Amino acid sequence: DQQVKQNSPSLSVQEGRISILNCDYTNSMFDYFLWYKKYPAEGPTFLISISSIKDKNEDGRFTVFLNKSAKHLSLHIVPSQPGDSAVYFCAASFSGSARQLTFGSGTQLTVLP
Amino acid sequence: GAVVSQHPSWVICKSGTSVKIECRSLDFQATTMFWYRQFPKQSLMLMATSNEGSKATYEQGVEKDKFLINHASLTLSTLTVTSAHPEDSSFYICSAPKGQIMNTEAFFGQGTRLTVV
Numbered sequence: 001d002q003q004v005k006q007n008s009p010s011l012s013v014q015e016g017r018i019s020i021l022n023c024d025y026t027n028s029m030f031d032y033f034l035w036y037k038k039y040p041a042e043g044p045t046f047l048i049s050i051s052s053i054k055d056k057n058e059d060g061r062f063t064v065f066l067n068k069s070a071k072h073l074s075l076h077i078v079p080s081q082p083g084d085s086a087v088y089f090c091a092a093s094f095s096g097s098a099r100q101l102t103f104g105s106g107t108q109l110t111v112l113p
Numbered sequence: 114g115a116v117v118s119q120h121p122s123w124v125i126c127k128s129g130t131s132v133k134i135e136c137r138s139l140d141f142q143a144t145t146m147f148w149y150r151q152f153p154k155q156s157l158m159l160m161a162t163s164n165e166g167s168k169a170t171y172e173q174g175v176e177k178d179k180f181l182i183n184h185a186s187l188t189l190s191t192l193t194v195t196s197a198h199p200e201d202s203s204f205y206i207c208s209a210p211k212g213q214i215m216n217t218e219a220f221f222g223q224g225t226r227l228t229v230v
Contacts, residue, residue: 009154036221043119043206043221044157089157100147101208101219105156 003027004092006104014112019077021107023090026071030092034101035064035075038087047088048075080111116140117209119222126197126229134192134225136207142187143209147219148180151204160205163190197229 005024013019021035031052036044050057050064050073057064063076077084087108091101116139126132136146144165149157161182162170169182179201181193190209194201204226208219 041122041204041224041226043117043208043224046220100159100162101157102159103149103156 123226
């Protein structure tokens, strides 16, 4: 049973446009959400996070939106750049989990020049 | 940012042998480290939580006698794949959260590609 789901395995976007990556979760105990970027044969790199007490967090070109009632979060990248091409994982944790992360299956983002 | 170093980056071993993977936090102390496994085109699956000075906590379905975890110091955790078989071939990644607050991002090692032949 996947508690964190990324239903789009891939996404292609033109350079300069907005990339929107989506993530859904089922466990209402999750109270902290993170996005990671991963290149092949490398470990994930942290991008941005959001606590469940917020509905938006912004860091430069990256913005994460959280809709708790829908158990949905999204990552917006604008403007998209070719260097953003990678696999993006959303992850979730809850306060009692000793900071263990539950990952989605990832979305391959390709930014076309 | 914080750095977590994992070694080796890749290893090829014969079936039946054991392989040790090291995970080090280079500029911070980590009382807890996590070990993940990733199959091709799949998500990272948590295998176990490594606790400094105590036994590791394994996720359901993970054989503790096969995947030995030792967290001997505040900066080093090791994962030993014992009597490796081809089905153990995978990408293994460790992570360590920095700081004591509950919600914090974890920093990941670069991963180890294990191929058992």
